[in-house]
Amino acid sequence: MNNLIKYGIDNDLATIAESKNLNISTIKNTSKRNLVDKYNLNDYQATILKRSISRHPIDEDIIQELLERSAFTCCICKGHKSDAYIIHHIEHYNKSQDNSYENLAVLCPNDHELAHREGEALANKITPKNIIRAKTKWEKEVESNSIKRLALDGDVNDLDYINVNRVLELALQINSEIPITVYTDRLLDNNLILKTGNINPELYEKYNLNKNTPLKFFAMYGSTMLIQHYYEMLLFTLSKITLYDLDDLLKISEIKKGIVGKYCFYSGGVYGRTYKEKIIDENSTPTLIHIRRKPFFVEWKVDPMYITSSTASWRIGRRPVYLVYGKIIDIQEIEKDGEKTLLIDIRPYAFGIPNKSKQRTPDIHYRDIDYSQYE
Ligand SMILES: [Zn+2]
Known part of the structure; x- marks a missing residue:
């Protein structure tokens, strides 16, 4: 300087x-x-x-x-x-x-x-x-x-969730064919994926794997590569459409204009919970992660099938800081704890731990503290 x-x-x-x-x-x-x-x-x-x-x-x-x-x-x-x-x-x-x-x-x-x-x-x-x-x-x-640049660059350390079906669906819809990533050739050569872009179902039988958790018990057979492959496909696809910062959409003026159908990312702390069970696994009903910011209550429905590891399942229930990619599906007025609340339903494509996230707690202004009181 x-x-x-x-x-x-x-x-x-x-x-x-x-x-x-x-x-x-x-x-x-x-x-x-x-x-x-x-x-x-x-x-x-x-x-x-x-x-x-x-x-x-x-x-x-x-x-x-x-x-x-x-x-x-x-x-x-x-x-x-x-x-x-x-x-x-x-x-x-x-x-x-x-x-x-x-x-x-x-x-x-x-x-x-x-x-x-x-x-x-x-x-x-x-x-x-x-x-x-x-x-x-x-x-x-x-x-x-x-943060948006980081979101589009895929600045995520551990991807805890990637909904392969939904990523493929979006990729096809936007690109009109399945995009190629740096992993495509190797995944095809090793028969891990099909030409259609899907995970090869024969693998489950061959290795006696659980069909309900295609990503979770797959590690030694190349799931890291698979996860990265689908994540890159998602990032490539999102770079071609408008991706909003959820913070910018959580405003009454934006809600009035209409936010349903928009693609958005959120970066920050979330709360995770299942409907009933304490343990999140392939038998769990859809899990929810949410944030509350009055008058909004934002919910992402997580299909346990696409959670990437046991560590990820453990983490989801523990207020992690996540970068979440999703599409806004619905908004409705509900009553929550006696208060009128706008419930926003977002379907997540993927989420993971970002290397950098938004700072939401304001800086402490040292000027405002009278230290003499503590002496
Ligand atoms: Zn100026």
Whole structure:
């Protein structure tokens, strides 16, 4: 990271200064006049540099987090006005000297200029309130986009469930033929799958396997490859259709527009349960995983047949963090614990443990804690 960014200098000017070998101490020890004459900067650039380096630098970790969570992009125009960015103090530095995460936002030089037009009755003036709102919204959007990229990249450690039938059905419907994966040839050569794309049923008899759990007791015969094969097929298919973040659909405005039939992913903690039994196996009735977010109650019906391992069965009942791919089948009004609730029925294609998931608990703002009370 260019050190000058920490002083609230925009990245373009910081790059120019760096190319002229201007570091912080040189800027400090060089008069504004000399910055213009000797270093060939314009008057405005020299003023900004001199003024900025008199501030306390912002902590590098804070800047890194801020830039990453904003995708290095202005939260007001989302990069439409300029690629350049600047770290802006929401409550102006002169007044606040506040370099905390909450007081900082990423802006482009254009919007930065508008944010500093104080006291003017301009319609397009940007207020601190505007910036806080834009920053919060933009950070959420950036996170959702990055999780969506991970979802489409298949960023899953352990796939606990993959509904082979439903994946094949969707793949055929969208691609009009079964897509080929890097595993197809090997699976065909070893007679693990048929030309139709299905798992070869002869295998169950040959190896005396349980037909009801085609993926679970298959490991030594290539189930890892099979699971990966169908997962890649699913990802390829989902890349061709619109895949929504469930968080974006769980809004009354979206429900009114209609969400049934949409494909979506969810990333985060879920609750798992069976209807009656404690142990989830091939004899279990469909298992449910759910989340509750008032007024919504979201349920994914899990066919135990396609759970991939015993570990997976164990895990499903224990509040795992999952990345779940599914299609919204139905929505209905029900009464739950005396409250009107919208029950959303999603049929899952696959789910597993993501390498990265959404952070749903808000950061603890150290500023809000009065530590003196604990002394
Ligand atoms: Zn901007």
